[in-house]
Amino acid sequence: MTLRIDHVVIQAGLDLDQSAARFRRLGFQLTDRGHHSLGSSNHLAIFGDDYLELIGVEPPKADIPGARWEHPLGLAGLVFKTANADATWKDLTNRDVPLEGDGARSFHRPVTAGGQTLGDARFRTLRIRADRIPNGRVFFCQHETPELVWRPEWRQHPNGVRGIAEYVYVTEDPAASAELLEQAFGPGVVQEVQDGVAVAAGRASVLYLTPAGIRVRFGVDAAPLFAAGERAAALTLRTDALARVQEVLAAAGVAHQAHKSRIVVPPLETGGLILAFVES
Numbered sequence: 001m002t003l004r005i006d007h008v009v010i011q012a013g014l015d016l017d018q019s020a021a022r023f024r025r026l027g028f029q030l031t032d033r034g035h036h037s038l039g040s041s042n043h044l045a046i047f048g049d050d051y052l053e054l055i056g057v058e059p060p061k062a063d064i065p066g067a068r069w070e071h072p073l074g075l076a077g078l079v080f081k082t083a084n085a086d087a088t089w090k091d092l093t094n095r096d097v098p099l100e101g102d103g104a105r106s107f108h109r110p111v112t113a114g115g116q117t118l119g120d121a122r123f124r125t126l127r128i129r130a131d132r133i134p135n136g137r138v139f140f141c142q143h144e145t146p147e148l149v150w151r152p153e154w155r156q157h158p159n160g161v162r163g164i165a166e167y168v169y170v171t172e173d174p175a176a177s178a179e180l181l182e183q184a185f186g187p188g189v190v191q192e193v194q195d196g197v198a199v200a201a202g203r204a205s206v207l208y209l210t211p212a213g214i215r216v217r218f219g220v221d222a223a224p225l226f227a228a229g230e231r232a233a234a235l236t237l238r239t240d241a242l243a244r245v246q247e248v249l250a251a252a253g254v255a256h257q258a259h260k261s262r263i264v265v266p267p268l269e270t271g272g273l274i275l276a277f278v279e280s
Contacts, residue, residue, distance in 0.1 A: 002081060003185050004202040005164055006141045007044075007051045008235060009077025011069045012271065016041055016056030019271050023054060026265065026275070027159025027248035030054070034109040034121070040069070042109075046154040047163040050204070052235075053077070069137070074225070074272025075232040076136040078167050078206065085124035085142040092140075097184050098129035104142070111148045121148040132180055135231035160244040164204045165278055166236035170222045171196075174208035177230060181206065203238075219259035220266055220274050234274035236262065245277045 012019035020030055020043045028045040035041050039061045045052040055069060055077070069076060082088040085104035092099060108122045127139035143149060155162075171177040174196035181199050182190045190197050195213025199206040214222035218234055225233045239245050245263050249256045256265045265275040 002083075002202075003189065003200070004081045005050050005167065005204045005206075006079045006081040006143075007053050007077075008075065008164060008167055009053045009055050009069075009079065009137070010235075010271065010273065011071050011073050011076035011136075012054050012056035013069075013073055014056060014059055015073075015271075016043070016054060016058070019043075019054045019056065022269070022271055023052075025252040025254055026270070027157055027245065027252075028052070028161065029154065029157050031154055032112045034111065036109045037107045044149070044154070045157065045161070046150060047161060047237075048155065049150070050164045051149070052164075052237075071136050072228055072231065072272065074267065074270070075167075075235055078136070078138045078232065079125075080138075080140045080201070082126075082140040082142050085126055085140065088140050088142075089126050092126070092184060095183055095186075097180070098132055100127040100129050113151075113153075119145065119148055121145050128180065128184075134229055138180070158244070159248045159277070160239040160241050161237045161277070162240055162280070163238045164235070165238045165280065166205050166207055166234070166276075167232065168207040168209060168214070168217075168234035168236070168274075169230060170211055170214050170226050170233040171208050171230040172210060174210060174213075177208045178206075214274070217260075218262065218264050218274050218276055219257060220264060222274075225267060225272070225274070232273070234276060236276040236278055238280040239277045240279070242277060242279045 030043040043054045104124045104126045108120045111118045111121050122144040124142040178190045178197045196209035211222045262276045
């Protein structure tokens, strides 16, 4: 089973319009709004072989069971790639990883661009049991129609972003929090880093850091995000030029700061997460 991030999810709740407006100001090209067969709606920012998803629910659909993500606003979903959801289900079950339901779940959403319907994007997913993931979700996604997601014209962003670099949790006990990924992917995937631990996932890393570690890495106080306990708190993205990020943020009047080798945008500008950019 390959350890690679497929996409990350930002929970927008009932404010998907506002979330989309924020991320356009941050320099992302977003796809047209999609509507899942499960009731939720989304916009995507597509990168090289991963992507960022803004997910929410439109008010008329708010009462559909399962449509709303009942998590704090901000970074809430870590999604790994799988080429075969059924095989991954079997593999994780054999490793005693607790999963939701009794098998992989299928769903779809129509894909539109420029007023034209391109087809139905189809997915199969499996999710680690909710009580093991505080304030968010971890799941695996099989794309049955990747050509309706990774389209070349959607990979171009004013801020120059090309992919995900870091998905970062804030926790008082990084090693304990990372045990679930070690159980899922096998011994040795978790490595110690300053103020926490890390799991390499292709070109990206999943980090579990203490609140002090968040401050050291991003120059931002994680206390407001940590008020409800352990959660995903920060996302670092790779850009081809930090100068492009700086130009976009300055033109839009977005508060940001340079910190070490990063440009960092605080949670008030993003809808509840620390967003950082690194040049790569």
